[in-house]
Structure formats: C-alpha cells, structure tokens
Amino acid sequence: MENDQLSYHGHFVPYTRDELVAKLRAALTDHRYQHCLRVEQTAMDLAEQNGVDIEKAAIGGLVHDYAKQRPDADFIQAIKDYQLDPELLNYGNAIWHGVVGWLFVKNELQINDIDILNAVRYHTVGHQYMTPLEQIVYMADYIEPGRAFPGVDEARKITRNNLQDGVAYQTKQTLSYLVTHNKPVFPQTIVTYNSWVPSSGID
Numbered sequence: 001m002e003n004d005q006l007s008y009h010g011h012f013v014p015y016t017r018d019e020l021v022a023k024l025r026a027a028l029t030d031h032r033y034q035h036c037l038r039v040e041q042t043a044m045d046l047a048e049q050n051g052v053d054i055e056k057a058a059i060g061g062l063v064h065d066y067a068k069q070r071p072d073a074d075f076i077q078a079i080k081d082y083q084l085d086p087e088l089l090n091y092g093n094a095i096w097h098g099v100v101g102w103l104f105v106k107n108e109l110q111i112n113d114i115d116i117l118n119a120v121r122y123h124t125v126g127h128q129y130m131t132p133l134e135q136i137v138y139m140a141d142y143i144e145p146g147r148a149f150p151g152v153d154e155a156r157k158i159t160r161n162n163l164q165d166g167v168a169y170q171t172k173q174t175l176s177y178l179v180t181h182n183k184p185v186f187p188q189t190i191v192t193y194n195s196w197v198p199s200s201g202i203d
C-alpha cells in the first residue's frame, strides 16, 4: 500500500493524513521532511510484512522526527517541566528528539496513542522491551531507501528476513559506531544492547 492512499482521520490522530503531513512539512527542512515520508512508507511495508497495524506504523514513521529541529531550549524546558531524568541535560538533540520529543508529538499533534508515542520515544536509543510497532519505526528509520551508509543493504536484508534480528543488528552497529568514534553512549543504548544483541541470532 502506498502512503498517499492512507486516510486515518479520527482513528489515532484528529487529522487527515494531508493535515498531518502539512504539520511535518512546516516543522522540518525539506530534506528531513522527505526522510519522514520515506520512513512512513517503509514502516507501512514492514507493518504489512509483520502483521502490525499499518495506520499506526505509518503515523509513527511520519512523525518520528517531528521534534528534530526544535531549539535546544525547548527540550531543556521540557526536561525541567516534566521532571525528566536530569542526566538528559548532558546530552543533546540526537537523544532528545526521541526521548523527549514524543511529548511535543503528544501535545502539538494531539496523538495520544501510547504505542505510537513509544515508537517515537524509543526510535533513537531503543528500549529493552519493544513492541513490533516500536521495532518497525526503529528499523524503518534505519533502512529507509534514502539511507546510504556501509552495511545498510545488510541491514535491509536482515530486517526483511526477521524484524527482531534487524533490531539487534542496528543496535550493535550503533553502539559499535559510538565506541569507535569516542562518542558518549546514552545509558539506555547499553540497556537496549544488553537486551537485544547477546540473545540474537545475528553474527
């Protein structure tokens, strides 16, 4: 199914797809907006393959980066207002746009479905428990057709074959990248790794 054939007004969001798309377009650069459309479509495809609700996957994919271009001050304010873990203040947009950004999705896009919100929340650092929907948004973000990093074809192949193996693959690659480049590792990323990688069937 193609993303522009969807009409989900009233199911999980009080907007038509066109209205929601317009909000994404207004919040993001064209480059990132196009990425969100590709994640939407990829999430739909993965949902179809894995027997997951296609509308929820589409919405999660479309809005996952909604908060990506917010100023840092908005996130810092939200961390304080919602009394989130102060440790978050030691990180930046790369972590915040998912872990904190879901609050903007809830408040500004009026999406209250907890599955969709958690899919946004966990899309960058993952979680020890991820539902198939959460796994799908996590993977769609990683393998959408615009991605072109070493290993992406392997990631696509693994994910099409087995969604959970895809989650393990991405989680391992991400942690490996961070360590190799002396980047800080958000603690949840290690929790996700411990939950998904050692028990997986990937190499």
Ligand SMILES: [Fe+2]
Residues within 6 Å of the ligand: 064, 065, 068, 097, 098, 123, 124, 141
């Ligand atoms: Fe993101």
Ligand SMILES: [Fe+2]
Residues within 6 Å of the ligand: 035, 039, 064, 065, 141
């Ligand atoms: Fe993304």
